[in-house]
Amino acid sequence: MNIEEYRGVWVFIEQRDGQLVDVGLELLGAGRDLADKLEVDLCGILLGHHVKELSNELFEYGADKVYVIDDPVLANYRTETYMKAVGDLVRKYKPEIFVYGATANGKDLASAVATEVMTGLTADTTILDVDVEKRLFEASRPAFGGNIMATILCKKHRPQMATVRPKVMKKLEPQPGRQGEIIEETIDLKEDDLRTKVLEIVRNAKKAVNLEDADIIVAAGKGIKDEKGFKMVEALADVLNATVGASRDVVEAGLCGHDHQVGQTGVTVTPKLYFAIGISGAVQHTVGMANSETIIAINTDPDAAIFNVSHYGVVADAFEIVPLLTEEFRKALQVKTEEGGVAHV
Amino acid sequence: MNILVCIKQVPDTKIIKVNPKTNTLDRSSAPAILNPYDAHAVEEAVRLKKIHGGKVVVLSMGPPQAKEAIKKCVEIGADEGYLISDRRFAGADTLATSYALYKAIQKLMDEDGIDLVLCGKHAIDGDTGQVGPGIARRMEIPPLTNVIKVEEVDPAEKMIKVRRKIENGYEIIQSTLPCLLTVEKEINEVAYSPLPNMLRAARYNPIVWTVDDLKDVDMKQLGLKGSPTIVGKMWPPAKSDGAQMLDDEGDVKKQAEKIVSLVLEKRELFEAKGGER
Numbered sequence: 350m351n352i353e354e355y356r357g358v359w360v361f362i363e364q365r366d367g368q369l370v371d372v373g374l375e376l377l378g379a380g381r382d383l384a385d386k387l388e389v390d391l392c393g394i395l396l397g398h399h400v401k402e403l404s405n406e407l408f409e410y411g412a413d414k415v416y417v418i419d420d421p422v423l424a425n426y427r428t429e430t431y432m433k434a435v436g437d438l439v440r441k442y443k444p445e446i447f448v449y450g451a452t453a454n455g456k457d458l459a460s461a462v463a464t465e466v467m468t469g470l471t472a473d474t475t476i477l478d479v480d481v482e483k484r485l486f487e488a489s490r491p492a493f494g495g496n497i498m499a500t501i502l503c504k505k506h507r508p509q510m511a512t513v514r515p516k517v518m519k520k521l522e523p524q525p526g527r528q529g530e531i532i533e534e535t536i537d538l539k540e541d542d543l544r545t546k547v548l549e550i551v552r553n554a555k556k557a558v559n560l561e562d563a564d565i566i567v568a569a570g571k572g573i574k575d576e577k578g579f580k581m582v583e584a585l586a587d588v589l590n591a592t593v594g595a596s597r598d599v600v601e602a603g604l605c606g607h608d609h610q611v612g613q614t615g616v617t618v619t620p621k622l623y624f625a626i627g628i629s630g631a632v633q634h635t636v637g638m639a640n641s642e643t644i645i646a647i648n649t650d651p652d653a654a655i656f657n658v659s660h661y662g663v664v665a666d667a668f669e670i671v672p673l674l675t676e677e678f679r680k681a682l683q684v685k686t687e688e689g690g691v692a693h694v
Numbered sequence: 695m696n697i698l699v700c701i702k703q704v705p706d707t708k709i710i711k712v713n714p715k716t717n718t719l720d721r722s723s724a725p726a727i728l729n730p731y732d733a734h735a736v737e738e739a740v741r742l743k744k745i746h747g748g749k750v751v752v753l754s755m756g757p758p759q760a761k762e763a764i765k766k767c768v769e770i771g772a773d774e775g776y777l778i779s780d781r782r783f784a785g786a787d788t789l790a791t792s793y794a795l796y797k798a799i800q801k802l803m804d805e806d807g808i809d810l811v812l813c814g815k816h817a818i819d820g821d822t823g824q825v826g827p828g829i830a831r832r833m834e835i836p837p838l839t840n841v842i843k844v845e846e847v848d849p850a851e852k853m854i855k856v857r858r859k860i861e862n863g864y865e866i867i868q869s870t871l872p873c874l875l876t877v878e879k880e881i882n883e884v885a886y887s888p889l890p891n892m893l894r895a896a897r898y899n900p901i902v903w904t905v906d907d908l909k910d911v912d913m914k915q916l917g918l919k920g921s922p923t924i925v926g927k928m929w930p931p932a933k934s935d936g937a938q939m940l941d942d943e944g945d946v947k948k949q950a951e952k953i954v955s956l957v958l959e960k961r962e963l964f965e966a967k968g969g970e971r
Contacts, residue, residue, distance in 0.1 A: 365861075427867075428827065428837050453860045457839045460827035464792060469922030472822035487926060493707055493819055499928045506922035544870040545836045548855070552863035564963055589957075598708065607879075614821060621963055633707075643960065645953060646937060661956060662937030663949045673950035681954055682964060 352445075355507035358384040359444040361435070362393045362407060362415075363426075363455055364400055366550075372450030372515040374410045379518035381411040383446060383479050383486075390414050392444065396434055398424035401531070408529035411521045416442070416532045422540055425547040426454045432461040434536045439466050441534075444508045446486045448477070451512035459512050469503030471511040473613060475636055476500075477518070486511070491613050491632040498632065514636075516561065516617040558608040560592055565622045568594030568611055568638070569604070570655075572627020572648060572667055579604040581668070582626055585675045588682065594618065596634045612637035627667045630655025647671070695748035695809045695849045697739040698802065699772065700795055700829065701732035703756050703763035704819040728763040731814025733770060735877045737884045738844065739812050740771035746849050748809070749773040751802060752900075755783055755794055761900045769887040769895035776802070780904040785918030788820075792828030793915045797908045799833065809849060811874040815840060823876065830874035838869055842880045847871075 358380045362373040377393065384391035390413040395403060397419065404415040416438055422430050435458065439447070447462075449455040451473050463470035476489040476498075485502055486509035492499040503509040560566060567586035573579055579599070586593045595609040611618055612634040623641035628634060630646070630653055638644070639658045646659035649666055656662040663670065703726050710724035739750040752767040752775040754760050764775035778798045786794060802808065811830070816823035823839065830837035843857035845866060852871040857864050859878055887895075905911055914920060942948035958964070 370861075425865075428830075428839075432831070453840050453858070456823055457827060457837065460788075460822075460824040460839075461831050461837060463789060463824065464828040464831035467789065467922075469787065469789065470822075470824055471923060472820075472824060492925075492928070493705075493710060496707065496710055497928050497930060500926035501923050502926040503922045504924065544873075545838070546868045547865055548868055549866040550860075550863065551865070601708075622957060622960060643956075644937075645956070656937040656939070659937035661953070662939045663953065664939065664941070665944075665946055665949055669946045670950050673947060674953060677950055677954040678957070681958055 350505070350507065352505065352507045355443045355445040357389045357392055357442070357444045357446075358387065359392045359394055359447040359508065360412070361447070361449040361455060361458065362395045362403070363450055363452060364395070364397050364403060367397070367400060367403070369403055369406060370450065370452065371520070372452060372455070372513070374407075374520045375515065375518040376448050376450060376513055377407065377411040378521045379477050379513065380446075380448060381521060383477065384413070386479050386481050387445070387484060389445070392416060394435065394438060396423045396431060401533070404529070404531050406523075408527045409523040409525060412529055414530045414532060416534060418534050418536050420536050420538075422536065422538050422543065425550065426458075427543070427545050427547060428457055428461050429543055429545050430536065430538055431458050432465055433538060435462050436465040437536070438534060439508060445484060446479070447508040447510045449510070449512045451514050456512050459510060463510055466508075468506040468508055468510060469501075471501040471503075474501075474511045474513050475517050477511065477513065485509075491636050496632060514617050516619060517640075558592065558606070560594055560609070560611060560616050560618050563592035563618065563620050565589050565591035565624075566594045566611070566618055566620045566638075566641075567591045567624040567626065568596065568628060569599050569626050570596040570628030570634070571598040572629075573599065574627075576604060578627070578668065581671050581675075585624070585671055585678070588675050588678045591622075591624075594623075594638075596628050596631075625655050625659065626671060628655050629653050630658060695742065695746040695847070696806055697742060697748065697750050697810045697812060698799065698808045699732070699735050699739050699750065699752050699767065699812045700826070701736065701752055701754045701763060701767055701814070702729045702817045703727070703754065703760040704729045704817050707818050726759065726762065728766040729814050729817045729819075731816060731818070731877065731879060733766070733814075733884045734879055734881055735812040735814050736767045736770045736772055737882050738877055739810075741882065742810070742844065742847060743771075746847060749806075751776070751806075753778070753795060753798055753802065755779070755786075755791060755798075758902070761902070764900040765895045765898055768898045769891050770884065771887070771891055775898070775900035777900050777902045778904070778908070779902050782905045782913070783917050785921060786916070787921035787923045788822055788824035788828055789922055790915060790917055790920035792825050792832055793920060795825070795829055796832040797911055798903060799829065801903075801908055809852075809871050810854070811835070811872065813874065813876045815876050815878050826874060826876040833872075833874070836869045836873040837876070838867055838873060839876045841875045841877045844875075844881070
């Protein structure tokens with residue numbers, strides 16, 4: 350492999366039912382920075398059926414080129430077809446860096462493509478940078494269950510690939526009318542020759558737990574101990590009209606579903622207000638919430654790592670202070686709404 | 695139906711500590727366990743075997759002590775366990791790992807066919823989820839990741855239908871057999887092992903293979919040499935300026951009042967929503 354032949358920064362653009370998934374646009378934002386540093390094009394890889402039109406939006410969000418393969422066999426994501434299509438593009442156009450959103454399908458695809466083209470892949474990264482002189486991609490991620498951060502390099506293979514957590518990178522401000530080049534490619538696969546078939550896709554109309562869009566999250570950690578503690582946290586969330594989040598320990602203890610989990614193996618959130626209650630602050634968790642606008646942490650341990658990423662901290666027993674908070678908020682918010690002329694139920 | 699399950703012994707990352715001086719992991723601080731997702735994969739394999747017959751074979755790569763994790767799988771109900779263990783495998787990233795496991799799988803397939811391969815969604819010490827799809831690609835079989843339910847298996851027609859968890863929902867996907875599934879925890883509950891399994895596991899001695907036991911191995915693709923990725927540097931998680939502590943001499947009531955007034959300053963959080971409540 351002559352790695353000098355490989356140039357350009359690629360972003361896999363995931364679409365679902367013809368709608369762009371946010372993480373692709375976020376990665377164009379991060380990719381723009383890498384491409385500018387390396388003085389190369391930023392390219393979007395767009396696969397699907399009837400998706401070509403989406404290219405314009407990709408140009409507005411920073412792409413210089415979009416490689417499109419529009420074919421009925423690509424209508425729904427399948428490893429089999431997408432791996433073939435992307436593998437062919439990589440072999441033909443030779444990008445030096447290729448990033449994918451760390452969604453279910455993005456991770457699935459990246460893993461398959463890495464083996465298909467025999468290159469290195471770093472999973473679930475949260476920081477991307479590049480050593481311009483060596484043209485070396487520096488993809489960093491929490492490692493070992495989030496106990497430490499590590500930068501992973503891929504020196505001798507190309508493309509240098511990584512999956513990136515949704516919500517970690519920032520979209521650029523769209524520039525209406527920004528133009529780019531569309532390069533159309535084809536795929537040589539017939540439906541009858543394929544071994545897999547998507548029979549049905551079921552999307553929950555409304556997510557039971559929507560942490561990503563919540564303005565306020567009240568999150569529980571190991572310190573809330575048991576069901577009684579969790580109920581107490583729920584009560585506070587209730588009075589604040591907040592969504593309940595949780596650390597991995599709480600989910601694994603069975604106190605709530607995985608949908609509530611914030612962190613490396615859960616979701617990444619950026620609410621206006623994040624209460625961390627009894628959460629020690631392992632990177633596993635903080636990587637998923639550190640970008641929240643205001644973080645208030647409550648923990649009995651004055652040395653808990655959560656205080657390092659928080660804006661306000663209280664060393665207190667959650668079992669004492671949380672019920673007080675719930676009560677105070679109940680009183681305060683009730684008065685507030687009545688002043689505003691809206692009856693409080 | 696012969697089912698192969700790839701498993702890994704991992705340090706319990708919930709307990710593992712980082713040495714603050716060297717920024718390395720203190721592995722002695724955490725017990726080695728069977729990767730929790732893999733336990734679900736074995737459980738599912740055992741469940742399918744009960745319906746369709748055949749056997750459940752477990753394969754792992756790791757140091758000799760990883761035999762313990764294989765014995766744990768036998769406790770859950772696996773029939774046989776193989777460990778590939780050799781210094782030449784050491785330092786493998788996900789690409790080199792899938793290669794080594796694939797070489798062992800080829801040997802197993804020569805002995806007995808494999809109809810289905812199962813893996814956990816990811817290992818908790820790496821959280822990558824890349825080895826399963828890598829193995830599938832090498833075997834040239836379809837990978838179906840994030841499986842939360844096996845809907846239907848028809849070994850005679852060589853067909854399987856599974857439910858895959860995707861963002862905000864799920865999909866039902868059909869594949870020919872053999873194929874490879876990576877499973878989520880929701881797929882089943884790992885049952886308590888019956889006593890005969892426990893006794894069998896206690897006496898069971900997994901078969902250990904070295905590189906020399908495998909055929910046509912390209913040494914360049916093994917271990918550190920076969921790994922495109924390397925760790926550049928490691929550092930402890932960023933420490934910011936830290937929180938402004940509201941101490942109030944430990945007076946909980948005062949602390950609570952302070953938090954409430956801080957939060958209420960963010961008026962936009964509440965005003966717009968007053969009417970919805």
